[in-house]
Amino acid sequence: MVSDENVAGLADELYDAIGLLRRRSRRLVGAPLPELALSGAQHELLRVVRRNPGITVTEAAQLLGLAANTVSTLVSQLLPLGVLVRERDATDRRVARLDLTPFAREGLERWRDRRTQATATVLARLPAGERARLSEALATIARIAADLPESSAAPASPVPSGGRP
Numbered sequence: 001m002v003s004d005e006n007v008a009g010l011a012d013e014l015y016d017a018i019g020l021l022r023r024r025s026r027r028l029v030g031a032p033l034p035e036l037a038l039s040g041a042q043h044e045l046l047r048v049v050r051r052n053p054g055i056t057v058t059e060a061a062q063l064l065g066l067a068a069n070t071v072s073t074l075v076s077q078l079l080p081l082g083v084l085v086r087e088r089d090a091t092d093r094r095v096a097r098l099d100l101t102p103f104a105r106e107g108l109e110r111w112r113d114r115r116t117q118a119t120a121t122v123l124a125r126l127p128a129g130e131r132a133r134l135s136e137a138l139a140t141i142a143r144i145a146a147d148l149p150e151s152s153a154a155p156a157s158p159v160p161s162g163g164r165p
Contacts, residue, residue: 014141025115032111033104036081041066045074046083046100050108054097065150 002010032043048060055063061071075098078084083104089095100108123131 014144025119028118029111029114033083033107036083038078038081038083041070042074042078045071045078046104046108049084049098049100050105050112053099056095056097060098 031038032046038046044064045060048063049055052059052063057071057075058068061068064071075084075086079086083101085099085101086096087099089097123134126134
């Protein structure tokens, strides 16, 4: 059991584990659209649009925890690369909706399938009890992510020391 004094250490371990998972899967399956050498932020936006076709810049900014003008800049970078399209909403011409081009959708879905299959292969080798604990932990990790403040303001209460530096 983790003591209240060691929550900072637990936070470090959580980020270490998530970071290792992301780095290993990235090395194994590569980048979603390697021929374009996109930035991490550009990939994140494309993944949000893949999961939410027709999303607006404001909605994407909220999901990514970014300012709308930052997402707008990313959109402006991605449009000429032929991976993203921006179309006016049919019912409200003031609203622009984002979607992937067929090229980008196919590339992202192939990448997602490779990453999912590689991870699923390893998960299948885990004992059923460990898979069940992981499944339960995912809800907690999602809640932690949702509870993190969206700005860089200081936390409401200090984190007890005693964890790793």
